[in-house]
Amino acid sequence: MPDFAALLALSGLEPSVIIILAATSFVGSTLTAALGLGGGSLMIAVMSIFMPAAIAVPVHGGVLLGSNVGRASILRNFIDWRLAGWFALGSAIGAPIGGQIVSLLPDAAFKALIGLFLLYVVWGPKPKVRTHRPWRSVGAGGFTAAIGMVVGVSGPLVIAFLSHLTDRRQIVATHALLMSIQNTLKVATFTALGFAFGQYLPLLVLLIACGFAGTLVGTQFLHRLPERAFRVLFRVVITLIALDLLRRSAGLGV
Numbered sequence: 001m002p003d004f005a006a007l008l009a010l011s012g013l014e015p016s017v018i019i020i021l022a023a024t025s026f027v028g029s030t031l032t033a034a035l036g037l038g039g040g041s042l043m044i045a046v047m048s049i050f051m052p053a054a055i056a057v058p059v060h061g062g063v064l065l066g067s068n069v070g071r072a073s074i075l076r077n078f079i080d081w082r083l084a085g086w087f088a089l090g091s092a093i094g095a096p097i098g099g100q101i102v103s104l105l106p107d108a109a110f111k112a113l114i115g116l117f118l119l120y121v122v123w124g125p126k127p128k129v130r131t132h133r134p135w136r137s138v139g140a141g142g143f144t145a146a147i148g149m150v151v152g153v154s155g156p157l158v159i160a161f162l163s164h165l166t167d168r169r170q171i172v173a174t175h176a177l178l179m180s181i182q183n184t185l186k187v188a189t190f191t192a193l194g195f196a197f198g199q200y201l202p203l204l205v206l207l208i209a210c211g212f213a214g215t216l217v218g219t220q221f222l223h224r225l226p227e228r229a230f231r232v233l234f235r236v237v238i239t240l241i242a243l244d245l246l247r248r249s250a251g252l253g254v
Helices: 004-009 015-035 039-050 053-074 081-102 107-123 134-151 155-161 168-192 197-220 227-249
Strands: none
Touching: 004 197, 015 039, 015 053, 015 197, 039 053, 039 107, 039 155, 039 227, 053 134, 053 168, 053 197, 081 134, 081 168, 107 227, 134 155, 134 168, 155 168, 168 197
């Protein structure tokens, strides 16, 4: 029987870091299942501390793929399927474009972009879309897929695209499906660009399993959690991590 601990070591991460990432995957998925967003941003922020951004972004895509597929499966009865087709078409156009941008950026630029994007996620205004004609869905899919390839997470922008939905469960479920589509394209694009996912497969399995457990817990609290308290804490933590990423991208400190 293969030594799973030895396989995890192939990722080049210390055991303590793997534990931190596993805990973050659980907490992030719990947060996303309960509030509709937040987990992906938290995960990429923490991963960017311990990994070069050029590795963190594709691995993060693999983790979110497993997490969102699980969430979409659990909440499948609440999905708005009308949006998925056109959104998927746009995402298929946007993902390769974002992938080409990624291949040209140095690690410091990655960290700076992720840090700035995280600050926008928690403090910036979110666009509100009231109508969803096919061209809007295609455009939203293309734009958010390209953004996700570059900064690692597009969930907050995608959920803004769903702001017209009135049922919170429908928002969370449809968001999970759309993010599953985008993360499938992200993994496929990074694979085509030559990223070696095999080296990180055991880590992905562990983080996806922890994320699914978090989804089960978060779904139970979908209507019960004190949303205001979680959002305040989320803003504080993400802001601190984003500022640290900007500091390190500028070469200040360790």
